[in-house]
Amino acid sequence: MKKNVLIIGAGGVAHVAAHKAAMNNEVLGDLCIASRTLSKCDEIIESIKRKGHIQNPAYKLCSRQIDALDIPATIRLIRETRSEIVINLGNAFINMSVLEACLEAGVAYIDTAIHEEPDKVCETPPWYANYEWKRKDRCAEKGVTAILGAGFDPGVVNAYCALAAKRYFDQIDTIDILDVNAGSHGKYFATNFDPEINFREFIKVWTWIDRKWQEYPTHSVKRIYDFPVVGSCPIYLNGHDELHSLSKNIDANSIRFWMGFGDHYINVFTVLRTLGFLSHLPVTLTTGQEVVPLKLVKALLPDPQTLAPGYTGKTCIGNFVKGWKDGRNREMFIYQVSDHHQCFEEVESQGISYTAGVPPVAAAMLVAQGVWDPKTMVNVEELDPEPFISLLNRMGLPTEVKEIAPGSKDSFNGAVRSLEQELAESTATVTVSAANPMIAFNPRPAATT
8 A cells, every 4th residue: 555755854874764665655645745845855856856766657656845843743744745754864963853643644664774862862762762762652542653763773774684594593782783884975074974073973982792781981992893795994982873772672781882993083073072172062263143153064065965076986884783693602693785887877875874864764664564564663673673674685785694604804893891991901092081071082093994
């Protein structure tokens, strides 16, 4: 049964999602793209038409202007467009407003990240419990399907965890989610998605070790891993959205997230943070005007979507899982590799937006087909992973599964020792002041991506 779709947001991820939704409108029906800036929505529609990606021209493709924080206006738009599935791809500040509109309108809700409040950063974990999960009972009462975190990470990596538990392991010890971008955009400095959200993500490192939350200084725990296709890359222990549901829903002793950073990124991040430019709180200028430093930095950096035309190289994101099967130790790497140039050739986007934008459309298709339609709120790992992964294989995100000999050179040493040991052995000297919890780094030479 076809279910019309409303995509809220017009950034890089929404650009990809709109292409994929139009390419599958025999399942999804009419498509509307809505954002605060109507021209951005129209640019996406022009790109879809330029690439010839409307599967069936009988179905509508339209744009609308919307302030998604205005709940009544969002409800009116849902009803006007007769949308039955809303894919929320705006920034993380609008999640609760869009979810509330979906609850009132009685339509399915899908997003790709945890809700955030502009004046709060890296709140007490688990983050989902602070906002989204408080609406779970209402979703169940109203029979509204809400699928949280259905991008790649969170999203596909959550499905990989569920797949590991379902098919490959009797018992899981550790899951290490590894995310590395071995591409090059040719700019002096840029983030691959919204700079404001990107920087807020790295203010604190909350990680799930030995079945409890532990906090580490940013970029203080480093490993180097030889990835399939992209090769040897430095990665750092990091906090991330998916840990906050996986720690509740997946039976494992430790679940950690590692992201690739080159020395240049860390140096620029460190300078910006130490000088206060990554603060999410307003400062008053001598003119009396209030400015949020982080929003200023965002305004000065390149729009991630503009990176796409000249982007080269590949990404690799996956789960390294250790545990036991049939009484024997087992290690596996379940992963996906995307090529920036190929993504641009297909949908005029770079690979980071592509990996995040395809999965929510796959989730919407499964909702429309009744395969993923639980009539309540769930995170991706609570659903059957196999239809999702199978559909992604056909939509441009093929999954690879690699068996690893336990303890071999291909094994991932993600064990985190005591904080004192990690800091002593780290490639960066980390100084934390109790009075001023900014972190200063003195990187020694290290591999770069």
